Amino acid sequence: MALFTYGRDVPANPLFRLQEDLKRAFESPFGHGLGLFGRGVRPAINIFKRAGTEDVVVVIEAPGFAPADISVESQGQTLVVSGKPAGQAAAEGAYHRRERVTGEFSRSIQLPRDVDPARATATCKNGVLMLTVPAREEIKPRQISVTGG
Amino acid sequence: MANVEVGRDSKPGVASEEQTRPDRSYRPNVDILETADGLRLWADVPGVDESGIDVELVDDVLTIRGRVSAAEYESLQPAYTEYSVGNYEARFRLSHTIDGSRISAKLANGVLELSLPKVETAKPRRIQIN
Numbered sequence: 001m002a003l004f005t006y007g008r009d010v011p012a013n014p015l016f017r018l019q020e021d022l023k024r025a026f027e028s029p030f031g032h033g034l035g036l037f038g039r040g041v042r043p044a045i046n047i048f049k050r051a052g053t054e055d056v057v058v059v060i061e062a063p064g065f066a067p068a069d070i071s072v073e074s075q076g077q078t079l080v081v082s083g084k085p086a087g088q089a090a091a092e093g094a095y096h097r098r099e100r101v102t103g104e105f106s107r108s109i110q111l112p113r114d115v116d117p118a119r120a121t122a123t124c125k126n127g128v129l130m131l132t133v134p135a136r137e138e139i140k141p142r143q144i145s146v147t148g149g
Numbered sequence: 150m151a152n153v154e155v156g157r158d159s160k161p162g163v164a165s166e167e168q169t170r171p172d173r174s175y176r177p178n179v180d181i182l183e184t185a186d187g188l189r190l191w192a193d194v195p196g197v198d199e200s201g202i203d204v205e206l207v208d209d210v211l212t213i214r215g216r217v218s219a220a221e222y223e224s225l226q227p228a229y230t231e232y233s234v235g236n237y238e239a240r241f242r243l244s245h246t247i248d249g250s251r252i253s254a255k256l257a258n259g260v261l262e263l264s265l266p267k268v269e270t271a272k273p274r275r276i277q278i279n
Contacts, residue, residue: 014219015235016172021226022233044232048225057225061232063193063259093184100178100193127195127259130221 022046043083043105054135056115063127064102070124072131074117079131082106114139177215177237177261185273187266188247194237195259202261204254211241211252213261246271 048057058079062070065083073080083105111117115133122131177192194202197215205212215237222234243249248268255262 013172014223015217018219018222019173019233019235022230024227046227046231046234047229048222049228051224051226056228061195061259063195066258091182091184091189093182093189096181096183096188098180100180100191126198127193 043107045107045109047109050132054114054139056111056133056135058109058131058133060107060129060131061127062105062124062129064100065124065127065129067124070122070129072120072122072129074120077111077113077117079109079111079117079120079133080106081109081129081131172235173233174236174238175233176239177213179239187264190241190261190263190265192237192239192261192263193259194256194261196234197237197256197259197261199256202254202256204252204261204263206243206249206252209243209245209249211243211263211265213237213239213241213263215261 043060043062046059048059049055050057058081060081062083064085066086069085070081070083073082085102085104111133114135116136117133120131120133122129124130177194179193180191182189192213192215194213194215196217198218201216201218203212203214203216205214217234217236219234243265246267247265251266253264
């Protein structure tokens, strides 16, 4: 008897699974309530929920930006992420191809009330910024003890 | 005066190998700058670290591959998305003016930077008029 079965829809490759999840989420209505400013503006963002929690994880691809080049600010329920690249020495020569977008950016993300942007944490690794915004304590389910006389 | 051919392989379907993994790869955004000494190439590969990058020169075809890790996405459920995540792959056909033995690469903050020096005979020279 097989202990594990991989159906056609559940491939073993985690990257493929992620891509399929992302593809499905492209049509998700979640984003419409977020009040994302500067839509379609660089850099692109992905928003996740951590399974089993109400924590929100915002992922931003910002290649070329060192952690020191990025600042994250919270104002009420809004997170403002901005980046200012360290000055690059202008190189002499002719460009054959210029596809990369470099330069300053800023994006604001309006988060749902269930999370607390003031307690957000951020890590930036290999040009990917990951912001974790934890759920507010008061929305977490609580067991209320029952006492009787 | 661009005498260095940097065009992408015109027949990617022929040159690329058969895919054995089900995930999708993406072509990174690149900048290519030609200077008097050679070419400089930058490729955006966010999410790729040193262990995941692969730069290969076979004959005159330069291949860049970057593998991203899906580990950080474990237990994350997409709620709103603007981009997909995938490995990176790009191929370039280099002209013979590039000295393949002196190509160097470095990776920082998700950007791969390659330096492709020209062979000495291909560098511009000023000819003195007597």
